[in-house]
Amino acid sequence: MDQMALRADKKPAALSDAGTNSxxxxxxxxxxxxxxxxxxxxxxxxxxxxxxxxIQMSRLL
Structure with a gap:
């Protein structure tokens, strides 16, 4: 799999799911x-x- 294939593919296996074994x-x-x-x-x-x-609203106390 090359970089061009990654760019063309909307959900490449390497980037589709966080936490999977790569x-x-x-x-x-x-x-x-x-x-x-x-x-x-x-x-x-x-x-x-x-x-x-x-929008995340945060405050420092």
């Missing part, structure tokens, strides 16, 4: 992704689990 080759592919592609994929995972428009 191979060393899959880890290398993720590690070698361009930074903006990695950010985009992280945002996709985040949006699958959290409301994209929700």
């Amino acid at each position: 191979t060393v080759e899959e880890a290398k592919i993720i590690y070698n992704l361009p930074f903006n592609d990695l950010l985009f994929r992280a945002q996709q995972v985040h949006r699958r689990h959290f409301d994209a428009n929700a």
Whole structure:
């Protein structure tokens, strides 16, 4: 599996599910992704689990 295949695939196995057992080759592919592609994929995972428009309100006491 090369980087172009990862970009073309909407849910590549190496990036689809957090917590799955990844191979060393899959880890290398993720590690070698361009930074903006990695950010985009992280945002996709985040949006699958959290409301994209929700705002977290926090305070320091």
